[in-house]
Structures are given as structure tokens and as C-alpha cells.
Amino acid sequence: MAETKIPRATAKRLPLYYRYLNILHDGGKKRISSNELADAIQVDSATIRRDFSYFGALGKRGYGYDVDSLLEFFKKILNQDQLTNVALIGVGNLGHALLNFNFHMDSNIRISAAFDVNPKNVNTIQGGVPIYPMDQLVKQLKDQQISVVILTVPGKVAQQVADQVAKAGVKGILNFTSVRLSVPKEIRVHNVDLTNELQTLIYFIDHYDKD
Numbered sequence: 001m002a003e004t005k006i007p008r009a010t011a012k013r014l015p016l017y018y019r020y021l022n023i024l025h026d027g028g029k030k031r032i033s034s035n036e037l038a039d040a041i042q043v044d045s046a047t048i049r050r051d052f053s054y055f056g057a058l059g060k061r062g063y064g065y066d067v068d069s070l071l072e073f074f075k076k077i078l079n080q081d082q083l084t085n086v087a088l089i090g091v092g093n094l095g096h097a098l099l100n101f102n103f104h105m106d107s108n109i110r111i112s113a114a115f116d117v118n119p120k121n122v123n124t125i126q127g128g129v130p131i132y133p134m135d136q137l138v139k140q141l142k143d144q145q146i147s148v149v150i151l152t153v154p155g156k157v158a159q160q161v162a163d164q165v166a167k168a169g170v171k172g173i174l175n176f177t178s179v180r181l182s183v184p185k186e187i188r189v190h191n192v193d194l195t196n197e198l199q200t201l202i203y204f205i206d207h208y209d210k211d
């Protein structure tokens with residue numbers, strides 16, 4: 001599919017649209033207006049129209065959006081028309097919880113391989129996912145065509161593990177550690193930080209009245 005450059009904020013809303021369109025589809029709904037969509041997902045309709053406009057004419061004036069064709073469109077855009085395998089490195093508290101979370105339930109993504117250095121973890125299966133030793137990283141990622149890795153190792157080894165991951169040809173890292181990783185520019189890193197999110201939430205609660 002041709003590459004469409006879109007703002008990051010728009011990109012972050014695409015899974016939300018996709019998830020809701022799936023719900024509409026499952027409920028037998030055939031078409032929806034941007035106002036209805038806006039009410040349901042709590043994103044204002046102007047934002048929705050602008051987001052959709054990056055992809056050309058997805059709806060018709062006065063008709064709204066055709067649920068099935070919009071769903072198919074987002075499925076392709078989000079690569080959800082095919083199963084994407086991802087890997088997880090570091091099966092401790094957080095890694096273990098993620099392995100047990102069934103991403104595949106509402107997306108076409110699954111963790112198909114995990115890696116660790118702890119002999120207690122290695123060569124076991126947790127949450128249905130095999131855990132390999134780190135010396136299997138390159139081989140497994142290649143064999144399973146994995147290009148995205150979730151990083152849940154301790155901060156002190158995060159950079160070293162990121163270097164190994166980079167050598168294994170990975171394109172994206174979902175980084176749960178608090179370390180800001182240094183990686184070759186062709187690798188995309190998304191940082192997930194619950195502490196940040198909580199602090200931001202608390203800041204907004206303290207500084208702004210909800211009207």
C-alpha cells in the first residue's frame with residue numbers, strides 16, 4: 001500500500017477507529033455519520049473528518065461512512081489483514097503479564113516468541129509463548145519474520161539488549177524501560193511510561209477543572 005504521511009496524533013487514533021468499526025460491523029451497522037462516530041469514541045467530528053481526509057475521500061457528503069469499506073480500509077492500513085508476530089524480551093513481572101494478555105483477541109497481533117537470560121524462564125512456555133535463550137534471538141526473529149520487539153528488561157541492560165535487537169534486524173521497539181535508547185535511525189522506538197501517564201493525569205486533575 002502506498003505510504004501516506006500522517007501526523008502522529010492521527011496515527012494514534014487509527015486503532016481506535018478500527019476497533020470501533022469492528023464493533024459496528026459485528027452489530028450489523030452498515031453506515032455511520034462522523035457525528036455518530038464522534039459521540040461513540042469521544043473524539044470530535046472535525047478531528048475525525050480531518051484524520052480521514054489524509055486518506056482521501058473515505059465518506060460521502062450527506063451519506064456518512066460505509067462501515068464495511070471503512071473497516072476494510074483501516075484493516076489494510078493497520079496491517080490487520082495479516083497476522084503480525086512480535087517478540088518480547090524480559091519475562092519478569094511486566095513481561096509475564098504481557099505474555100498472558102491475549103493481544104490476538106482484538107487485533108491481528110500476537111507475541112509468538114519471548115526471550116530471557118534467566119535459566120528458570122528459558123525453554124519454558126508461558127501464556128502459550130515459548131521462551132528462548134538470548135543466543136536464539138537472531139535465528140528466531142528471522143525464522144518467525146518478527147520485526148517488532150517489546151522490551152521489558154531491567155533498565156541497566158536495556159541499551160545492551162537494544163544493541164542486540166538492532167543487530168537482529170528489528171524495525172521497531174516498544175520500550176517499557178525508562179532508558180532512552182540509542183538505536184540506528186532506521187529503527188523506530190516508542191516509549192511506554194505508565195509513571196508519566198499517571199503524573200500527567202494527576203497534573204491535569206490538580207490544575208484544570210473538568211467542565
Ligand SMILES: NC(=O)c1ccc[n+]([C@@H]2O[C@H](COP(=O)([O-])OP(=O)(O)OC[C@H]3O[C@@H](n4cnc5c(N)ncnc54)[C@H](O)[C@@H]3O)[C@@H](O)[C@H]2O)c1
Nearest residue numbers: 090091092093094116117118152153154155177192193194
Ligand atoms: N513503562 C512502564 O510503565 C513500566 C511499568 C513497570 C515496569 N517497567 C519497566 O519494565 C522493565 C521490567 O520490569 P519488571 O518489573 O518486569 O522487571 P523484572 O526484574 O521482574 O523482569 C526483568 C526480566 O528481564 C530479564 N533479563 C535481565 N537481563 C536480561 C537480558 N540481558 N536479556 C534478556 N532478558 C533479561 C530477567 O531475567 C527478568 O526475567 C523495567 O525496566 C521496569 O523499569 C515499566
